[in-house]
Each structure stands twice: as C-alpha cells, then as structure tokens.
Amino acid sequence: MARHRRTLYWGLTATVWCSVAASVVPYWSGRAVNALERQDWHGSRVFLGWMLGFTVAAGIGRYLMRNTLIGLSREVEREQRESLYSYLLSRPFAFYERQRVGDLMSRVGDDVGTVRMATGPGLMSFLQVLSILPVTLGLMFHTSWRLTLAVMLPFSFLALGFYVIGKWSHMVQQKLQLAFSALSTFSHETISGERVVQAFGLEEARVAQFGTLSRRHAMLSMKQSVIFSAYAPLSALIGGMSALVLVSYGGNLVVHGKLTLGDLTAFTGFLVALAWPMMSLGWSANLFQRAKAGQERLDQLVHSPEPALPAADPIALPDIPVSLSLEGLSHRFETGRGLGPLDLHLTPGDSLAVVGGIGSGKTLLLQVLAGLREPQSGRMLVDGEPLSHATLRRHWAGLGWVPQEAFLFSDTLRVNLAMGRPDATEEEIWEIARVVAMDELIRRLPDGLDTVVGERGVILSGGERQRTALARALLRRPRLLLLDDALSAVDAETESRILENLRGFLGTSTLVLATHRVFVAETCARVLVLEEGLPIQLGSPEALAGQAGTFARLKRLQSLERELVRGA
Numbered sequence: 408m409a410r411h412r413r414t415l416y417w418g419l420t421a422t423v424w425c426s427v428a429a430s431v432v433p434y435w436s437g438r439a440v441n442a443l444e445r446q447d448w449h450g451s452r453v454f455l456g457w458m459l460g461f462t463v464a465a466g467i468g469r470y471l472m473r474n475t476l477i478g479l480s481r482e483v484e485r486e487q488r489e490s491l492y493s494y495l496l497s498r499p500f501a502f503y504e505r506q507r508v509g510d511l512m513s514r515v516g517d518d519v520g521t522v523r524m525a526t527g528p529g530l531m532s533f534l535q536v537l538s539i540l541p542v543t544l545g546l547m548f549h550t551s552w553r554l555t556l557a558v559m560l561p562f563s564f565l566a567l568g569f570y571v572i573g574k575w576s577h578m579v580q581q582k583l584q585l586a587f588s589a590l591s592t593f594s595h596e597t598i599s600g601e602r603v604v605q606a607f608g609l610e611e612a613r614v615a616q617f618g619t620l621s622r623r624h625a626m627l628s629m630k631q632s633v634i635f636s637a638y639a640p641l642s643a644l645i646g647g648m649s650a651l652v653l654v655s656y657g658g659n660l661v662v663h664g665k666l667t668l669g670d671l672t673a674f675t676g677f678l679v680a681l682a683w684p685m686m687s688l689g690w691s692a693n694l695f696q697r698a699k700a701g702q703e704r705l706d707q708l709v710h711s712p713e714p715a716l717p718a719a720d721p722i723a724l725p726d727i728p729v730s731l732s733l734e735g736l737s738h739r740f741e742t743g744r745g746l747g748p749l750d751l752h753l754t755p756g757d758s759l760a761v762v763g764g765i766g767s768g769k770t771l772l773l774q775v776l777a778g779l780r781e782p783q784s785g786r787m788l789v790d791g792e793p794l795s796h797a798t799l800r801r802h803w804a805g806l807g808w809v810p811q812e813a814f815l816f817s818d819t820l821r822v823n824l825a826m827g828r829p830d831a832t833e834e835e836i837w838e839i840a841r842v843v844a845m846d847e848l849i850r851r852l853p854d855g856l857d858t859v860v861g862e863r864g865v866i867l868s869g870g871e872r873q874r875t876a877l878a879r880a881l882l883r884r885p886r887l888l889l890l891d892d893a894l895s896a897v898d899a900e901t902e903s904r905i906l907e908n909l910r911g912f913l914g915t916s917t918l919v920l921a922t923h924r925v926f927v928a929e930t931c932a933r934v935l936v937l938e939e940g941l942p943i944q945l946g947s948p949e950a951l952a953g954q955a956g957t958f959a960r961l962k963r964l965q966s967l968e969r970e971l972v973r974g975a
C-alpha cells in the first residue's frame with residue numbers, strides 16, 4: 408500500500424469529506440426542528456437547504472471514497488498476485504519438490520483474496536469509523552455532554568465483544584484456509600490423475616475422500632459464518648440499548664427543559680449516523696482477522712529457504728562444446744538412496760551413456776549435470792569453473808535438457824518447438840523436425856505447425872510428445888545435450904533412425920543420455936553403469952561388452968530379445 412500513498416491520501420480525503428458531511432446532516436435537522444418549533448419558516452427552510460446540501464456532498468464523497476479505495480485494493484491485489492507469480496518462477500527445483508500445486512493455487516487465489524477484502528472494504532469501513540467518530544462525537548458533546556456520555560456507555564461493551572469474537576474468528580480462519588488448501592490439493596491431484604482414477608475404478612473412493620475434506624471445509628465455513636453473524640446482533644443490541652437510553656434519559660432532559668426537542672432529534676440522527684460504522688467496525692475487524700491468517704500463509708510461502716535463481720540476462724556463449732568434471736560428487740536422500748560419491752570427466756564433444764537398473768540414480772545424475780539439483784557434497788566444474796549461483800544461467804544458456812516426462816504447453820506446436828529459440832526460422836524448424844523424424848507427422852496434422860496441441864500436448868502420443876521435447880532442445884543448438892530416457896516411448900526402429908540423425912546434427916556438442924537400451928548406449932563413445940547410485944563400470948561400449956559385468960549381461964539379454972522380436 409505504501410507504494411500507492413497518493414491514492415490512499417485521496418481515498419482518505421474522500422472518506423473524511425463523506426463522513427464529515429454525513430455527520431453534520433443531523434445537526435442541521437436539529438436546527439430545522441428548533442426553527443419549526445419557533446414557527447420561523449424562513450429559518451427552517453434555510454436549515455433544510457443546508458441538510459440537503461450536506462446529504463448531496465456526503466453522496467459525492469461516498470462515491471469518490473469507494474471508487475478510490477476499492478480501486479486501490481484491486482490494484483494491490485493485482486500487484487500481489489503478479490509478484491507472487493514471479494516469485495514462484497524464480498524458485499529453484501528444490502522448492503517445487505516441497506510444494507503441492509493445489510496448495511500453491513489456494514494461496515495465490517484464496518489467500519490473496521482475503522488480503523484484498525481487508526485492504527479494500529475493510530480499510531474503507533475502518534477509515535469511515537475513524538473519521539465519523541470525532542466529528543459526530545464533537546457535535547454530540549457540543550449539544551449535550553450528559554446525554555453523549557449516557558448514550559455512548561453501551562458502546563464501550565461493543566469493543567470488548569469485538570475483541571473476543573475477533574480472536575475466535577482468527578483461529579477458525581487459519582483452520583479454514585488449511586482445509587481449503589487440502590481440498591484444492593486433493594481435487595487438483597484427482598483431476599490431473601483422472602485417467603488412473605477411472606481405469607482403476609477409484610471414483611467412489613476419491614469422491615468419498617473428497618466428501619470428508621469438503622465436509623470439514625463446510626463445517627469450518629459454517630463456524631466462521633456463525634462467528635461473523637454474531638457481529639450484527641451484538642451491534643444491534645448495543646445500538647438498541649443506546650436508543651433506549653436516548654429516549655428515556657434524553658426525553659427526561661427535554662421534559663425538564665435541559666434539552667430542546669430539536670437537540671433530541673439531532674441526537675437520534677447522530678445515533679443513526681454512528682450505527683452503521685459501528686456495526687461495520689465488527690465486520691472490518693473480521694476481515695482483518697481473515698486477512699491476517701491469509702497473509703501469514705503468503706509470508707510462509709515467500710520466506711522459503713532456497714535462494715532465488717539469478718536473473719535471466721542475455722549471455723554470449725563460447726562456440727565450443729562444454730567440458731564437465733564431477734569431483735567426489737554425492738547426493739543422498741534420507742532413505743540413503745541417491746547418487747555418488749562419483750568422479751567423472753567429460754571432454755568437449757564427448758558422448759556418454761548412463762545405464763543402470765530402475766532407481767540406480769540416472770535421473771539424479773542428469774539433474775545434477777543440468778544444474779537443477781545442487782549436490783550435497785563434492786563439486787561440478789563446467790569448462791573448468793565450479794558451477795555456482797553466479798554461473799548457473801550461463802550453464803543453462805548452452806543447455807538442451809530433455810526430461811523423462813515431456814512437458815508441452817497448451818499452445819501451437821510451433822510455439823512449443825520454438826520456445827527456447829523464438830527467432831528460429833521456418834527452415835530451421837523443419838530441419839529439426841526431420842532430425843527427430845516428426846516431419847511426416849507435422850504434415851498430417853490439420854494445421855501443421857500451427858496445430859494447438861491441447862493441455863500438456865494431449866492430442867499427441869507419448870512418443871510424439873517426446874520427439875517434440877527433443878526437437879525443442881535441439882533447436883537451441885546446445886553445447887551440452889542431456890537426454891533422460893528421452894525416447895523411451897518411441898519404437899526401437901524410429902529411435903535408431905533419430906540417433907543416426909542426431910549423430911550428424913549434433914556435431915561436436917557434448918552429449919549425456921540415460922537409457923535402459925543397450926543399443927542406444929552403444930551410439931555413445933563411453934558408457935557409465937550405475938548401481939545404487941555408484942559407478943560400477945565406465946568405458947567404451949566395445950570394451951564393456953567384452954568384460955564380464957552388468958553391461959555385457961544386459962547386452963546379451965537385449966540382443967536375444969531383439970532376435971526374438973525379429974523372428975516373430
């Protein structure tokens with residue numbers, strides 16, 4: 408809000424204007440009644456004129472106040488959402504391993520919304536009370552200090568009531584937001600995995616689980632509504648008590664000639680003018696409690712321990728492939744599984760295949776080489792320089808990384824392909840399409856390169872998505888290409904063709920690929936075999952095939968398998 412001080416001052420000015428004008432109306436109505444009592448027709452008309460004038464002024468002030476303050480809250484909401492969005496995009500890989508998407512969505516959506524309600528309607532009501540109270544109270548004291556003290560006495564209980572209800576509301580709101588986040592996480596997961604849910608007939612169980620979470624959310628919402636609805640009756644009770652005091656004590660003062668009838672009328676107007684702001688004070692206190700709980704959750708999110716990624720500035724890269732060295736590198740999880748310790752050296756233009764069983768650490772190694780995962784011990788040198796926060800963007804600028812799960816955006820094929828090279832020409836795109844053997848496919852698509860591929864590339868098959876992801880990486884002409892089982896969904900024949908094409912296309916780029924297929928590994932100059940995260944064999948495929956060990960065993964098995972397939 409501090410950034411919008413000027414708008415805030417304008418809003419505050421409009422609020423004061425509106426409140427002062429509204430508070431003064433009863434004063435003129437009192438004077439008009441007194442004039443009528445004296446049968447001073449001219450005076451009463453003048454006073455009624457003033458009344459009308461201030462009512463119009465209050466109306467204009469109210470319009471400006473709402474326009475400025477509610478508009479400001481929408482602006483602050485937009486800024487908060489955008490800054491959260493760019494905050495999220497500047498988080499490293501480790502941050503996302505801890506997060507649940509549904510929870511993030513509920514924070515960026517719901518929690519930001521609670522903050523807006525406080526900075527908009529909440530703040531406006533609060534400012535209205537602050538500005539209306541001194542003027543109205545001043546006029547009331549000026550008219551009769553005895554009656555002012557008497558009618559204001561019940562209002563002191565209101566503050567106590569609001570305090571107790573506010574504390575309770577904050578507690579419930581924290582639980583409510585957690586319940587909403589659980590609901591949102593669960594539904595996001597179910598909808599993302601909808602095919603698995605349906606294929607395994609899990610609908611009923613998921614619906615029942617959703618029902619449990621939804622009931623908890625509904626129960627807490629009801630509780631919050633009950634708390635919220637306590638404000639109005641409490642305010643009405645206190646307001647009623649004040650009116651009772653006004654009629655009994657004020658009437659008594661009029662009877663004994665200590666107060667005029669006009670003053671009593673003015674007091675009624677003052678009480679009406681005070682009633683709404685006093686009632687809305689409870690409402691705005693509740694909004695502040697909700698916003699406090701929401702902002703606490705947003706603060707937790709933006710105080711993550713991981714440092715932000717360095718800014719993505721344009722980088723000029725050397726025109727030669729990368730050299731990489733891993734020295735005593737290790738990354739182990741709490742379970743003891745993981746990678747390393749490992750020493751490895753890759754000269755510029757080297758090609759290495761990483762082979763191993765399920766969970767042997769292939770993906771982890773590629774994530775470390777990609778600079779996505781920081782190793783717990785040891786270090787990685789890129790072109791002889793340790794990879795650090797300062798050199799990370801430089802490393803990424805020359806990197807082509809194709810993960811196991813190809814991720815496509817719900818845009819055209821062209822946008823998905825040219826994501827890392829928006830300036831790529833039509834010829835370049837087609838050249839790459841031929842390398843990854845998808846030129847035929849593109850021609851068959853209804854709008855060719857301009858076909859929209861749907862969410863996560865739903866209109867493409869797994870193998871087609873993988874080839875698109877590979878083409879996207881190749882279009883960048885990377886100095887280092889990392890393929891994490893990137894063609895696992897492509898048939899063996901097409902994979903051989905793509906690898907053949909790749910050899911010609913890549914030229915001297917440094918290549919590391921993780922694979923389960925021996926014939927893929929054989930296209931590389933060297934093979935590293937991992938077991939339980941440890942290197943158990945390293946050498947040329949020919950040398951490893953001649954040694955007794957995992958690689959030779961895998962080669963025998965897979966050759967047999969291929970013979971059988973060919974025979975069939």
Ligand SMILES: Nc1ncnc2c1ncn2[C@@H]1O[C@H](COP(=O)(O)OP(=O)(O)OP(=O)(O)O)[C@@H](O)[C@H]1O
Nearest residue numbers: 504740744745763764765766767768769770771772
């Ligand atoms: N975020 C994580 N938290 C805990 N353990 C993990 C995490 N990521 C990976 N692991 C563990 O580290 C080990 C190596 O995982 P990795 O994904 O590198 O295997 P992989 O060789 O690529 O397997 P696959 O061939 O099945 O893809 C596995 O035992 C896995 O359970």
